[in-house]
Amino acid sequence: MARGSKARIPPGNLPADASTFIGRRRELAEVKRLLARSRLVTLxxxxxxxxxxxxxxxxxxLRRSFPDGVWFVDLTRLSDATLLPRCVAEVLRIRDHSPRSALSVLIDHLRDRQQLLxxxxxxxxxxPCAVLVDRILAAAPRVRIVVTSRQAxxxxxxxxxxxxxxxxxxxAQPAPPIPALSQxxxxxxxxxxxxxxxxxFRLTEQNSDAVVKICRDLDGIPLAIELAAVRLRVLSPQELAARLGDRFRLLTGARKAATPRHETLRALIDWSFEMCSPAERLxxxxxxLFAGTLDLTAAEEVCxxxxxxxxxxxxxxxxxxDKSVLVKENHQRTVRYRMLETIRQYGRERLVEYGEWDTLHCRHRDYYRRLAARANEHRFAPDQVRxxxxxxxEHPDLRAALAFCRIxxxxxxxxxxxxxxxxxxTSYYHGEGRSWLDAMLALATEPSRERAAALWxxxxxxxxxxxxxxxxxxxxxxxxxxxxxxxxxxxxxAALFSGFVAMYGGDADTAVGLYDEALRRHxxxxxxxxxxxxxxRKSMALSYLGDAQGSIALAEQCLxxxxxxxxxWHKSYALIALGIEVWRQGDTHRAAALERxxxxxxxxxxxxxxxxxxxxxLAWIAASEGEFERAGRLLGSLRTVWRSVGSPLSGYGHLTGYHDECECRTREALGDAGYQAAAERGARASLEQAVAYAAQRTGGSRAAAPEHAAGVSSPLTPRERQTAALIARGLSNREIxxxxxxxxxxxxxxxxxxxxKLGFGSRAQIAAWAVEHLPDGEPR
Known part of the structure; x- marks a missing residue:
């Protein structure tokens, strides 16, 4: 790839194809044509x-045509229309901690972006979708949207x-010969x-007539065809064709209000249901009932x-x-199962017919209540990350359980x-969490320990x-x-978070008194x-008051x-607190190591x-060490990151002075034009690139093997440089x-x-090397 090319792969979350994509050349071309002249296409x-x-x-x-990414928002699991803007914001990885509405946050995020949703x-x-789409299109002129819906x-x-x-x-014509069937x-x-x-299985002269009949009987509906194909494990094509033909002839004259193609799919799923044993049907x-995917434990507990x-x-x-009712999904250490939405809706109809709708909802709610309690028990434990x-x-089902509780x-x-x-x-659901707590506190008003815990x-x-x-x-x-x-x-x-409030306003003395009370009680x-x-928090407050010895002692106690x-999780914040005070004492080398x-x-x-x-x-440290170009890039990255969080130094307002001083020194050292250039370079970086750059050691201990400059002196092949660039963007081996x-x-x-080749021991080092030597995210 030539130097200066911008053919980097934009961000996004498109799922990998689970199976091969067949045909649809005309439809693909038509959707692209419509998108070229309109910003909204509905399928x-x-x-x-x-x-x-x-x-x-x-x-x-079309991914490369949208530099700010292509994003897939699956709304099948969303039943509460009020959560629609928040759901889209979550997919776009917007973590806004401000009290603004989710719609305002989403619109502001999209305003200047060139994205496909x-x-x-x-x-x-x-x-609600129509209202949301209309608002996005009005406010974000470079955003295009593709909608799928049974209605426009x-x-x-x-x-x-x-x-x-x-x-x-x-x-009306005989089945064509086998070579012609591929069209x-x-x-x-x-x-x-x-x-x-x-x-x-092979398409042969002996089974081609049956296969064509099956496809005709199923009206060419892909889901119906895929469900039918699985039946060849127990039936021959000829037997399958005969059984489908009998079933659809029986349907003639039934449910007149339904369209023929709805009848076809319904009949196929009816047949799949009847082919199951009574236990499988149940x-x-x-x-x-599950809103999202489920694992074996959830299935055992609820079903x-x-x-x-x-x-x-x-x-x-x-x-x-085996019957294509459930789809298996492999995750890092677990296996989960999901249903296609058409299959799920059919199952829910049957659940009502069984008279188990309310009973299963209660089981589902109780299971997720127990799951949340167990997770809370592990909030300060070795397996908290897991x-x-x-x-x-579990988020879709946690949301569903909360909705049932609210009723x-x-x-x-x-x-x-x-x-x-x-x-x-720790996720994208900060605003949603507060909404649920607000709602439950308004409904469950009796004095209790549970209410006290919900309040703090x-x-x-x-x-x-x-x-x-x-x-x-x-x-x-x-x-x-x-x-x-x-x-x-x-x-x-209550004392601890009252200390947070005091510190937010700069009253460190009051905060320390409240922290002392909290420590005593805990x-x-x-x-x-x-x-x-x-x-x-007390370590940070003492640092703010200038008590270096006390601040360091408390941070080390916390560690x-x-x-x-x-x-x-808490250790990471203790290291931040310790790093701040160590930096204030002038030991920038140790402070940087703590922050990394x-x-x-x-x-x-x-x-x-x-x-x-x-x-x-790390930006403050860089400025203290005279590495102003680095400080400028980090400050530029922070513009984007704090915007995603919702507000600068959210919850840590007492640190604002350090930020302002760092920016002032860096701008003075680089000049306005130099500072702006460095900051813009940082702002263009993805989060993964910004983190990789920040993780680099500086000065003589730089970890990126400087002799391995990009170009002819690089030991990597072009394909390996592409791979390194993708690692810097946070892609897994499967995604690469x-x-x-x-x-x-x-x-x-x-x-x-x-x-x-680079003598590295981790992907993080590769990411850091790529950020340094492939700053545009591409091989040079």
Whole structure:
């Protein structure tokens, strides 16, 4: 690739194709044509016709045309229209901690971006989607949107493409010879899926008539064809064709209000249901209640009993995977299962018919209540990262459980929302967490320990948002409840977060007094979590007051507490506090090492607020060492990062003076033009690139092997340089393989070769090297 080329791969979240994409050349060309002249294209059509697959294929092929990314928003699991803007913001990885509405945050984020959004399955939220899309198009002139829905949005400038079924041989003509059948999409799809289900399947003179009849009977609907192809494991093509023909002849004259193609798909799913054993049918219906994916434990807890033995759940899952009812998803250490939305909606209808709708909802709610409680128990433990990741997978069902609680069991919902505190503050759901807590506190008003815990929990979210009046009000009530109930834990946290409020306003003396009270109460009941949080904040307050010795001692105490419990989240913040005071004492080398260590933890936790604080302190350190170009780049990156967080130094306003001083010194040293150039270079970097750059050692200890400059002197091949650039963007080996169109094994080999040639021991070092030598994210 030539120097200066801008063909880098933009960010995005398009899912990898689980199977080959068949045909649709005409439709692909038409969607691209419509998008070229309009900023909104809606793909409509019957369920199962392939609207989502077509939209994803278009998005993948147009990816390089949108430098700010192509983003896929799956709305099938969203039932609450009020959460629509927040759902889109989560997909775009916007972590706004301000009290602004999710819609305002989303619009501001998109205003200057050139992005493609794919909003998938909008029909159940048609009016809210129409309003949202209209607002985005009005405010963000470079954003284009593809919508999939069974109905059009019916708004201005909408271009509509009715997605047809796949092409079929003419029913009035004899089936063409086998070589000619490959031009028909439906036949090709059936043949490929049949071969995947039954390795020995081939399209032959003996079975081609039956295959064509199957595809015709199924009206060329891709989902129906894929469901039917699986049946070749137990039926011949001829038997399958005969059974389908009988079924659809029986349907003639039934349900006159339905369209023929809806009848076709419904009949196929009916037949799939009837082909299941009674236990498989019952499990299908029960598993359909899950809003997102489920794992084996969830399936056993929610779907067993009353007709399904727990020990049979594994076999039932296996059977439904074989029948294409469940889809298996492999994650790093776990396996999860999901249903296509058409299959899920069918299962929910059956669940109502079984009379189990309310019973299963209660089981589902209780399971996620227990899950949240267990996660909360591990918030200060060695496996906290695993729990944070698990809750991320479970978010659609946590949301569904909370919605059910709001209707009939707000006390349970209060405990559930409270126990999810670290899910709210370490992910994209900060504003949503506060909304749920606000709602449950308004409904469950009886004095209780659970209410006291919810109050101080919600106060922390309010403080991060800068909503101090609300935080003060909640903390005052939490303290009253704590005193009435003799709840030392509530009193300890009320004192702690009241200290946060005081420190937010710069009253460090009052904050230290409150932290002392919190420490006393937490230690009295052996609450190591509360103790660690308090030590971090008191260390920062003493640093602010100029008590270096006290600040360092408390930060080191906190590190010992965290190490004793195997915690890393709180440890990362203790390292930030220690790094700040060590930097203030002039030991920039040690301060930088502390911040880089913290940055590594925050990266693994995906904690954007922690990462932003690390970048802040590393920028201050760079300016102190006279590395003003580096400081400028880091300050530029911080513009983007703090914008994503929602407000600069969110919850840490007492550090603003250090930021302002760093910016002033850097601008003075570089001049306005030089500072602006450095800052803009930092602002253009992705988060992964900014983190990799910040993680580099500076000066003589730079870790990127300077003799390996890009170009002819680089030991890497062009493909290895491409791989290094993708690592710097945070892509996994699997994602790299998809991007480069190679096997995962080949991608892994490229990574091993890079590590060997550069003498590195980790992907982080590769990322740092790529940022330094491939600043545009591409090989040189």
């Amino acid at each position: 409509t059509g019957v369920g199962g016709v392939g609207k989502t697959r077509l939209a994803l294929r278009v998005a993948a092929e 794919v909003l998938d399955n909008c029909e159940h939220l048609l009016e 949005l019916s708004i201005r400038a909408e271009q509509i493409l009715q997605v047809p079924p796949m092409s079929l041989p003419d029913a 028909f999409e439906a036949v090709t799809l059936f043949s490929e899926r049949a071969a995947a289900a039954l390795s020995e 499990f299908w219906a029960r598993a359909s 067993s009993a009353d007709g399904i033995d727990r020990e049979d759940v594994v076999e039932l899952i296996s059977a439904l995977i 729990w944070f990741a698990r809750l991320e997978h 009939g069991s707000p006390e349970t919902g209060l405990g559930l929302a409270t126990d999810l505190l670290y899910h709210w503050i 929990t919600n106060s922390w979210l309010a403080i991060i948002q800068g909503d101090l009046p609300a935080a003060k009000s909640m903390l005052a009530e939490a303290r009253i409840l704590g005193e009435e109930l003799g709840d030392e834990s509530a009193l300890g946290y 230690r009295a009941i052996g609450n190591r979590h509360g103790e660690a949080l308090t030590l971090i 010992a507490v965290c190490d004793g419990s195997g915690d890393i 260590e913290s940055l590594g933890y925050n990266q693994s936790l995906n904690d954007l607020l922690g990462i932003a604080l690390n970048l802040e302190v 393989a998809k991007t480069l169109v190679v096997s995962q094994r080949t991608a892994e080999a490229h990574v091993e070769h890079i590590l060997s």
